[in-house]
Amino acid sequence: MTRSSADGSGAQGAETPSILTKAFDLLHAFNPHERVMTLSELSRASGLPKSTVHRLLARLVDLGAVEHHRSGYKIGVGLLQLGASTPAGYMRDLAMPYLANLHRWTGQTVAFAVLREFDVVYLEKLAPTDSPSSIAQVGSRLPANCTAIGKILLAHENLDDLADFLPSPMPGMTPQSVTDVATLVDQLRTARGEGVARETDEAQLGLSCVATGLVMNGFAIGAVSVGFPTGTAMPAQLESALRDTASKVVKDVEAGLAKGRGHWFPREI
Template identity: 30%
Template sequence: MRHDPMKGRSVTGRVLAVLESFSADRTHLSLSDISRRTGLPLATAHRLVGELAAWGALERDDQGRYRVGLRLWEVAALAPRGLGLRELALPFLEDLYEATHENVQLAVLDGAEVVYVERISGRHAVGVLSRVGGRWPAHATGVGLVLLAHAPTEVQESFLTSPLAAFTRKTIVDPARLRRVLAEVRRTGVAVSDGQVTLDAVSVAAPVRGPAGQVVAALSIVVRAGTIEPPTLVPAVLTAARGISRAIKQAS
């Protein structure tokens, strides 16, 4: 008899495991793929996938593989830190993009990672690895440095005592250095991430504040390394971030 590593988990836990089996690099999965990635018996995976497909959380393509369905996207779009923030921020993001034709991003902090809620990218802008709904470790990105710098002390300390992943030779992996960088971000009001995710990209980011002045998101512009000096981008990024902050305050 096949061992079921999911034994003891609730039905909800098993359903979530099915959904978590999909990722940015695995958007289409067969039933066997889902069974293997979740550890669920094939019969259990078949039943759960069928129920999710009937509800619209999953869709079946012509080849019999499954993908995330639009119904799940509709529900996810109701998240207040995503949809409402995005709607208020989008005009300012568009203005910043029109002024620069560079990558413009908006993100929020979730644990030790940033989640991107919007991104505008130009045809000739430097390639970036972020995507709407995607996650990235906070210490390596401009938006992440801003959000981490203004996070509660306990969140910072938990992050600083955890291993820091390196993506390039420029990624900050030394906790003492990261602590100094976060202090500088708080002092200057902006963060610069130079070649930490990919060596050809530089990010300049600023905080977006809520009605009480708390940092609720971060805005960044990402340009090709060596084409623009980061300090020249600071005024435009700060102006856009402050505009979003005012819009949030007025809407509250």
């Protein structure tokens, strides 16, 4: 099918990226480490010519997706409004009081995430001020097989079919990461049976994590985890506290869906 030349793509197929693709490439150049960037930095990070970046920035500023900063450009708060309008954002809002309680009780890092394909996407993270630097930040997307929170989400997929769809080998983040599909599926079966997943040094050396899922109709719509420095003695009631937190969030989500929002979540929820 021929595409309109107005979007900047080629006449046949997708040989040339569309203007929308280029705009998203530019937006993705921003990251938690580079929150304010100059035109030249954005050009290098996105791989787009400066002239293209200049035109895109002007339009994105008009739309509120990007804002001027005295030393360059930054993501606009208008995108925060869009992100907060997702069903996942609604679930995160309901979860916040329970996540905060778990964070206060453990004194450790509490995270909340969802599964997207074979990656876990972090919606919230509450960390103590003296916690070690972590690669998992709000908005981060990490391989699910490397994280406890990702494993518990995968554990509630169809495990009989999952091995046929997972990339083999799976991506690794440390020497401890489980990249063998058969080994991972065995771990997922155990996690599903126990209701919790664990990992030690698999996403980041020196950090461990325990997670449980928010299960509705047999499907994990999200998950909560507690992360801590490897070797830290954690309370014996940690797994119970995780399950209790997840149960309370699920109860609130179910109550919200009963008010005409049942189509917001998958798997007939």
